[in-house]
Amino acid sequence: MSLYDPEKRSQKEKVPTEDGSLTLYSAEFDECYHSTRDGALRESLHKHILPAFSLSETDKEELVILDVCFGLGYNTLATLHYLQEHPIDAKVKIYSPEFDRDLVASLTDFDYPEVFAPFAEIIHRLAEQGSYRDEKVEITILFGDARATIPEIPDRIDIVYQDPFSPKKNPLLWTREYFADIRAKASKDLILTTYSSATPVRMGLYENGFLLYDTPGDEVRTGTIASLKPLDLKPVDMELKKQRNPQAASLRDGMFY
Ligand SMILES: C[S@@+](CC[C@H](N)C(=O)[O-])C[C@H]1O[C@@H](n2cnc3c(N)ncnc32)[C@H](O)[C@@H]1O
Structure with a gap:
């Protein structure tokens, strides 16, 4: 049995969010692509791009980013916007999984926030061929x-x-086995950012050896930062969480297959 419903995949509606940027509602997942309360652009910048870049070693030849999943591409585009304002020496490679080809092909017509205007040509290439390359950035x-x-x-x-989409709607992208696949591809100083602070998600990361922290700042609701090495942030005490809630458990692939 599949948890996905490709028949409904094309059913989407544009939805305005709190910061004025637009997102989509997906009928397949019965959920929006972004938090309407935090705002699509603000969520992307404050939950992902700013914490990731402030905590990562960028002083290297190549910086490899996994953007799960591409959707409207806000996280990839907000990364380009960030790099325009804070250039780094490293070449940036972005990999972004996505199973909705029609969505990606339609993105040339999406009404993005003004700050993404400089990337119109890149959006065009991604929509047409699914990849973009120049001397500073590679997106696949x-x-x-x-x-x-x-x-x-x-x-x-x-x-x-x-x-x-959320662990309730898209659980196979939040299981212990899923995080094990990510761990297997991780550099030693990998930083993972997510909007979720749900205990089963944190357990799945913790069981794969990640240290956990609350997303810093108060621009958006708290999510999680996961790292393989200690960070200068207030840690989430997972041993205490387990003591207080002995039922706490990670999501497992076997629950859904
Ligand atoms: C919440 S949206 C991503 C939002 C995106 N980060 C953005 O900034 O626009 C989730 C995306 O995951 C895609 N998706 C869901 N399950 C997937 C899977 N198993 N493999 C690849 N893509 C998947 C959906 O098609 C959707 O575009």
């Missing part, structure tokens, strides 16, 4: 199921924007 959309494409990524990953 990995068409297909993320569970199949992530293990095939040929590079060690430095940053993960963990931004699928």
